[in-house]
Amino acid sequence: MNWIGKEAVVKHHKEVPFRLVEPVPELSLPSPAGRGAGGEGDYSGNLIVQGDNLHALKALLPRYAGQVKCIYIDPPYNTGNEGWMYNDNVNSPEIRKWLGEVVGKEGETLDRHDRWLSMMYPRLVLLKQFLREDGAIFVSIDDNEVATLRLLMDEIFGAKNFVATVLWQKVYSPKNSARHLSEDHDYIVIYAAKADAWKPNLLPRTEEQNAAYKNPDKDTRGVWKTSDLSARNYYSAGTYSITCPSGRVIEAPPKGMYWRVSKEKFEELDRDNRIWWGKDGNAIPQIKRFLHEVKDGRVPQTMWFYQEVGHTQEGKKELLELVDFDTSDDVFVTPKPTRLIQRILQIATDKDSIVLDSFAGSGTTGHAVLKQNVEDGGNRRFILVEMDEGIAQNVTAERMRRVCTGYTKGALTPGPSPASGRGEKVVEGLGGGFQFCRLSSEPLFKADGPIRPDVTFAQLAEFVWFMETGTGLAQSALSPSPPAPLPKGDGRKAATPFLGMYKDRAVFLLYNGVLKDKSDRGGNVLNGRTLEVLEKALPDFDGPRVVYGARSRFDKAKLAKLGITFHQLPYELAVKTWF
Numbered sequence: 001m002n003w004i005g006k007e008a009v010v011k012h013h014k015e016v017p018f019r020l021v022e023p024v025p026e027l028s029l030p031s032p033a034g035r036g037a038g039g040e041g042d043y044s045g046n047l048i049v050q051g052d053n054l055h056a057l058k059a060l061l062p063r064y065a066g067q068v069k070c071i072y073i074d075p076p077y078n079t080g081n082e083g084w085m086y087n088d089n090v091n092s093p094e095i096r097k098w099l100g101e102v103v104g105k106e107g108e109t110l111d112r113h114d115r116w117l118s119m120m121y122p123r124l125v126l127l128k129q130f131l132r133e134d135g136a137i138f139v140s141i142d143d144n145e146v147a148t149l150r151l152l153m154d155e156i157f158g159a160k161n162f163v164a165t166v167l168w169q170k171v172y173s174p175k176n177s178a179r180h181l182s183e184d185h186d187y188i189v190i191y192a193a194k195a196d197a198w199k200p201n202l203l204p205r206t207e208e209q210n211a212a213y214k215n216p217d218k219d220t221r222g223v224w225k226t227s228d229l230s231a232r233n234y235y236s237a238g239t240y241s242i243t244c245p246s247g248r249v250i251e252a253p254p255k256g257m258y259w260r261v262s263k264e265k266f267e268e269l270d271r272d273n274r275i276w277w278g279k280d281g282n283a284i285p286q287i288k289r290f291l292h293e294v295k296d297g298r299v300p301q302t303m304w305f306y307q308e309v310g311h312t313q314e315g316k317k318e319l320l321e322l323v324d325f326d327t328s329d330d331v332f333v334t335p336k337p338t339r340l341i342q343r344i345l346q347i348a349t350d351k352d353s354i355v356l357d358s359f360a361g362s363g364t365t366g367h368a369v370l371k372q373n374v375e376d377g378g379n380r381r382f383i384l385v386e387m388d389e390g391i392a393q394n395v396t397a398e399r400m401r402r403v404c405t406g407y408t409k410g411a412l413t414p415g416p417s418p419a420s421g422r423g424e425k426v427v428e429g430l431g432g433g434f435q436f437c438r439l440s441s442e443p444l445f446k447a448d449g450p451i452r453p454d455v456t457f458a459q460l461a462e463f464v465w466f467m468e469t470g471t472g473l474a475q476s477a478l479s480p481s482p483p484a485p486l487p488k489g490d491g492r493k494a495a496t497p498f499l500g501m502y503k504d505r506a507v508f509l510l511y512n513g514v515l516k517d518k519s520d521r522g523g524n525v526l527n528g529r530t531l532e533v534l535e536k537a538l539p540d541f542d543g544p545r546v547v548y549g550a551r552s553r554f555d556k557a558k559l560a561k562l563g564i565t566f567h568q569l570p571y572e573l574a575v576k577t578w579f
Contacts (some may be wrong), residue, residue, distance in 0.1 A: 001117075001148070001151040001152065001155060003113065003114045003117045003118070004111075004114040005099075005103040005104075005114055005115075005117075005118040006117070006118070006121070008102055008103045008104055008118070009102060009103065009118045009121050009122055010121065012102050012121075012122045013054070013058070013122040013125045013126050016054055016055060016058045016122070017055075017058070017443035017444070017445075018058060018059060018062070018443060018444040018445070018463055019051075019055055019058070019059045019439045019440045019442075019443055019444060020059065020439070020440040020444055020455070020459060021047075021049060021056075021059050021060065021437045021438075021439060021440075022437055022438055022439070022440050023435055023436070023437050024436045024437060024438055027393060027397055027436035028043060028433070028434060028435045028436045029043070029397075029400070029401050029404055029405070029433040029434050029436075030042040030043060030433050031043060031044045031404075031431070031432055031433035032431070032433075042433065043433045043434055043435040044381065044432040044433050044434070045354075045381035046366065046369075046381050046382050046383075046400075046432060046433065046434040046435065047060075047382070047383045047384065047434065047435055047437060048360070048363075048366070048384045048385075048386070048392065048396055048397050048400065048434050048435070048436045048437070049383070049384070049385045049386075049437045049438070049439070050385075050386055050387075050389055050392035050393070050436070050437070050438050050439075051385070051387065051438060051439035052098075052387050052439075053123060053358040053359065053385045053386075053387060054098075054122055054123055054126070055439055056358065056385045056439055057123065057126040057127065057130075057358055057385070058126060059439055060130075060383065060385075061126065061129055061130070061466055061472075062462035062463045062465065062466035062467075062472065062473065063462050063466075063472050063473060064130055064354065064356070064383065064472050065129050065130060065466055065470060065471050065472045066129070066130070066131070066132060066133075066470070066471045066472060067130070067132060067354055067471075067472045068130040068131055068132060068135055068353075068354045068355070068356045068383075069131075069132050069134070069135045069136075069348065069349050069350065069353035069354060069355070070135060070136060070137075070138070070344065070345065070348040070349045070353055070354075070355045070356070071127055071130065071131065071135070071136075071137040071138065071355075071356045071357070071358075072137075072138045072139075072140075072341060072344055072355065072356075072357050072365055073127070073137070073138075073139050073140070073357060073358055073359045074139075074140040074336060074357075074359050074361065075120060075123075075139065075140075075141070075359050076116070076119075077141060077142045077144050077145060078112055078113070078116045078144045078145045079142070079144050098119075099115065099118065099119075102118075103118055113145070113148055116145060116148070117148060117152060120149075120152060121152065121156070123358065124152065124153070124156045124157075125156055127356070127358065128156055128157060128193075129470075130356055131193040132193065133193055133194055133197065134193070134194070134197060134198060134199075135192070135193045135198075135348075136163065136190060136191065136192040136193065136198055136348050137157070137190070137191050137192075138188050138189070138190050138344050138348070139153070139188065139189045139190075139191075140168075140186055140187070140188055140336065141186065141187050141188075141189060142183070142186050142187065143183070143187075146165075146187050146189065149189055150162075150165075150189060153189060153191050157191040157193075160195060160196075161191050161192050161193065161194065161195040162190075162191055162195065163190040163191060163192050163195055163198065164190050164302050165187050165188070165189050165190070165302065166187065166188040166189075166190065166302050166303075166304055167185045167186075167187060167302060167303055167304065168185055168186050168187070168188055168304045168309065168340060169184055169185055169303075169304065169305045169306045169311065170184065170185060170186050170306070170311055170312050170334070171183075171184050171306070171311055171312060171313075172306050172311050172313070188304075188344070200299075200300050200347045200348065201297075201300075201346060201347055201348070201349075201350075202295060202296070202297025202298060202299065202300075203297055203298050203299075203300055203343075203346055203347065204297060204298075204346075205296070205297060205298055206298075209298065210291065212225050213225045213290075213291040216279070217273075217276075219273065219288070219290075221290050221292070222290055222291060222292055223290070223291050224288045224289055224290045224291065225288075225289055225291075226276050226286035226287065226288060226289070227286060227287050227289050228260075228286060228287075229253075229259055229260060229261070229266075229275075229284070229285050229286055229287055230253045230254055230257040230258065230259055230260065230284075231257065231258060231259075231260040232256065232257060232258075233258065233260075234258060235258040235259070235260065237262040237263070238253065238258035238259035238260060238261070238262070239252055239253065239258060239259070240252075240259065240263040240266075242259075242266070242285060244277055244281060244282050244283070244285070245277050245281035245282075246277075246280065246281045246282040248282050250284065250285075254284075266285075269287065270285075273288075274287060274288045275287065275288065276288050300347050304340070304343060308339070308343070309337065309339045309340045309342075309343045310337025310338070310339035310340050311337065312334045312335070312336075312337070314337040314339070315334070315335040315336050315337040315338075315340075315364065316334075316335055318335070318337060318338060318364075318367075319335045319362050319364075319399070321407075321409050321427075322367075322398075322399045322402050322403065322407065323362070323394070323395050323398055323399050323402075335361065335362045335364055336364045337364070338364055338367050338368045338371055339368075340364075340368075341364055341365050341367075341368035341369075342368045342371060342372050342375075344368075345368060345369065345372045345380070346372070349372075349378075349380060350378075351373075351376060351377065351378035351379060351380065352378070352379050352380065353378075353380050353381075354380070354381050354382075354383065355369050355380055355381070355382050355383070356382075356383045357382070357383070357384050357385070358385040359385070359386075360384035360385055360386040360392075360396050361386065361391065361395075361396070362391075362395050362396065362399060363384060363386075363395065363396040363397075363399040363400050365382060365384060366382040366384050366396075366399075366400050366403075366434070367399065367400065367403050369381070369382040370382075370400075370403055370404065370430040370431070370432055371430060373430070373432070374430050374431070382434075384396060384400075392436075393436075397434070397436055400434050402429075403429065403430055404429050404430060404431060404432050404433055404434070405429040406426070406427055406428050406429030407426075407427055407429075408425065408426050408427070409425045409427060444459075444460070444463060445569075445570035445573065450570065451511075451569060451570045455512070456512060457509070457511055457512045460509065460511055460512070460569075461473060461499055461509050461511075463573065464499065464507070464509050464548050464573065465499050465500070465502075465507065467573055468502065468507050468546060468548075469502040469507070471502075473499070473500075496533075496537050497509050497510050497511075497523070497530075497533065497534065497537070498534070498537040498538065504543050504544060505543060505544040505545065505546055505565075506537075506538055506541060506543065506544075506545045506546070507545075507546045507548075508534055508537075508545060508546065508547045508548070509547075509548045509549070510523055510524050510525065510526060510530055510547065510548065510549035510550070511523075511524060511548070511549065511550075511569065512524070524549055524550040524551075525549060525550055525551045525552070525553060526547055526549050526551070526552040526553065526554065526564075526566060527552075527553040527554075528553075530549075531562070534547065542563075543563070544563050544564075544565065545562075545563060545564045545565070546564075546565045546567070547564055547565070547566050547567070548566075548567045548568075548569055548572075548573065549566070549567075549568070549569060550568070550569055551568065552566045552568070554566075
């Protein structure tokens with residue numbers, strides 16, 4: 001697929017600088033002890049990041065690359081009707097500036113499909129890097145861009161990794177104002193990191209399904225329902241006659257059909273009381289299927305009706321109960337209901353999954369994660385990214401604050417409080433917390449300049465590990481000799497420059513006084529003294545070592561003899577890329 005501006009954006013994700021994700025304590029919500037606590041720090045491992053999602057995704061990659069089980073995004077549909085930051089015409093000041101700087105002069109004449117593709121391409125390329133090998137991405141869209149989205153996803157994720165397109169019934173009544181047909185559905189396009197290995201979870205069985213099982217003959221094995229004994233598929237042993245208990249003889253299966261089991265198997269089933277002949281023993285026989293023998297769940301289907309997963313009005317009602325808006329113009333037009341996102345979580349996550357939404361908007365994904373955790377005892381964590389500062393603080397974070405701590409419907413103050421007698425209802429919180437973050441205004445480093453002096457060892461270690469391995473630093477715990485956890489962003493120094501083992505090599509970082517000395521003779525430079533430290537860190541290891549540092553006092557021949565690959569900071573880090 002090609003479009004105006006593609007050449008400018010196809011590699012743009014590589015040019016996006018790494019930035020730091022900086023916590024904002026006054027906007028964060030620590031987890032109360034015993035209520036969803038766990039994960040990183042005291043925030044249940046949940047993040048809300050305010051900033052351009054292109055830069056935010058690049059900043060989060062070093063920590064979460066290859067670790068996200070489920071991505072859900074609800075990008076602009078390109079209808080021309082939306083009015084917030086990610087509006088459909090891609091005319092927000094941030095996106096217009098990006099189009100002008102990245103795409104060039106073409107950015108002022110791009111038609112709306114080209115603009116949309118230019119906006120989506122680099123973001124999807126980055127999102128792909130977050131997925132676990134058993135992960136999947138779900139993208140909400142409508143008819144305006146579903147065709148181009150499929151082609152775009154085929155190009156980035158691979159056509160072989162397409163899973164399905166779900167139709168979600170988003171409304172429950174027709175729109176009489178429709179120009180042509182009333183549009184009842186949106187799409188959710190699903191791709192897996194590796195479709196041949198990805199397996200969706202079974203959904204819980206419905207009460208209606210279980211209600212179909214009865215026990216009219218009081219079988220001690222419990223309730224059952226019948227299934228046809230005949231089938232259309234040809235079966236050479238399936239054309240025998242059957243004698244009913246009443247004496248009636250059924251000469252053969254119905255015309256064009258075959259008994260699905262052999263005569264011997266049929267007689268075995270009958271002896272085991274697994275054949276139902278009807279109340280009078282004269283009906284065409286059917287096989288009894290016992291409830292306790294069927295799958296403990298149902299295979300997900302591609303038609304999602306509002307009765308099961310909610311509709312847009314339900315999503316709007318949920319949002320209005322949680323967030324106070326100044327005017328009706330400020331309310332999100334079509335927020336997704338939490339039941340819809342929960343359906344995705346039920347299909348695509350386990351109880352300890354990380355869930356990422358880089359078009360967070362009103363925060364439905366975070367809300368759904370917490371609800372699903374309560375319902376099944378899970379410990380899922382969410383990462384939400386929202387560009388607009390006002391929405392991120394006043395909608396996304398405020399909704400999550402009230403969801404976590406509880407709220408009174410209609411009240412402006414979060415937290416449980418007595419009902420006022422005006423029909424308000426106290427809603428108990430779901431527990432948990434979140435860390436609110438912003439992106440640093442300045443990049444972590446530039447290829448032609450130094451690393452920012454305020455960057456800590458732990459912060460740079462995440463980026464070094466990612467650029468060396470293509471994985472998040474937490475995955476180093478999978479190595480045979482995992483390092484101790486690194487400190488997080490508070491200026492403390494790690495006790496060793498050893499970051500971890502990856503495949504057959506040991507990775508080290510000499511930076512920021514990790515060895516208590518920033519001088520040329522000290523901890524930032526690979527020399528005789530620091531070499532001794534590296535060797536002591538892994539005394540029994542004689543394999544290859546990769547060292548990142550300010551300089552090396554050894555020439556190439558000496559490094560080769562030592563089995564060391566040296567990368568100079570920040571220059572080689574700035575040009576090194578995995579994707």
